[in-house]
Amino acid sequence: MALLKILQFPDPKLRLRAKEVKIFDRSLRNTCENMLETMYDAKGIGLAAIQVNILKRIVVMDLSENKNEPMFFVNPEIIKLSDDTKEYGEGCLSVPGIYEKVTRPNSLSAKYFDIDGCEHKLEADGLLSVCLQHEIDHLNGRVFVDHLSRLKQEKINRKLQKERKRLLAEA
Ligand code: GNR
Ligand code: NI
Numbered sequence: 001m002a003l004l005k006i007l008q009f010p011d012p013k014l015r016l017r018a019k020e021v022k023i024f025d026r027s028l029r030n031t032c033e034n035m036l037e038t039m040y041d042a043k044g045i046g047l048a049a050i051q052v053n054i055l056k057r058i059v060v061m062d063l064s065e066n067k068n069e070p071m072f073f074v075n076p077e078i079i080k081l082s083d084d085t086k087e088y089g090e091g092c093l094s095v096p097g098i099y100e101k102v103t104r105p106n107s108l109s110a111k112y113f114d115i116d117g118c119e120h121k122l123e124a125d126g127l128l129s130v131c132l133q134h135e136i137d138h139l140n141g142r143v144f145v146d147h148l149s150r151l152k153q154e155k156i157n158r159k160l161q162k163e164r165k166r167l168l169a170e171a
Contacts (some may be wrong), residue, residue, distance in 0.1 A: 004038045004052035009095045009143055009160070018050045018057045018139040021074050024117035028058070032072050032115060035060045040067060044093045046131045048138035051094050059135040063127050076112035076136055079121075081105035088130045090144045097163065098156050102147045104133050 007013055021028060031054060039047035039060055049058040059073040086106040091099045107125035110132060114120060124132060134144055145153055 001037045002034050003041055004034055004054075006038065006042060006047075006051050006093050007053055009092070009145070010157075011094075013053060014050060014094060014138070014143060015141040016050065016055060017141050018048070018055050021056050021058060021113070024074070024113070024115065028074070029115055031056070031058060032060055036062070036070050039093075042093050045127075046135050047093065048135045050138050050141075057139050059132075059139070061128075061131055061135070063131065072115050073132070073135070074113040074115065074117075076110055076132065076139070078133070078136060079109045079111060081133075082107040082125075086130075088127075090130070090134060092134070092144050094138075095143065095145060095156070095160075098145070098159070100145070100148055100152060100156075102130075102144055104130060104147070108132065110136075 031049065035047050035049060035052060035058065038052060039062070045063055046059065046061040049056045057075045059076055061071045061073070062069055082105045084106045085103050087101045087103045089099055090102045106129065107123070108129050109121065109123050111119060111121050137144065145156055
């Protein structure tokens, strides 16, 4: 197992579209394990492969209290989003220190493959719905700040720039 480096917004690599997984083998299992370890280490509840510079449609997640219920979604696809929406305070491991309310469809149905290549269907609301939408956005080159107003985005960019300057001065 290995810890992977998490790309930081606004890295242009976070804007690419991840490619479908076609082969379900040991290497996929290995990638999933490393992603899970990286996610737990960073205290996140989800991680998309693109965030660790792997351009594949893979998502790992663990929404459990005791961090002992890992979930893997390969080639996840949203089938339907509800018309009703809900606001939820989101953060992202690729945008550290930024937390903002995002409005998204409240519930969804989706399909995905598990690690062994078996297809599953899923209905979700609550945190699973929020997190799946957040992660599938990543696979399509989107970041949660894209959902915010221009004004908020500019504020976030200024804050991140300031923070980077501070870190550079420190070094
Ligand atoms: O750790 C995370 N927490 C979180 C909180 C609210 C909505 C979405 C998330 S996902 C995020 C981890 C992450 O960046 N996944 O891409
Ligand atoms: Ni994220």
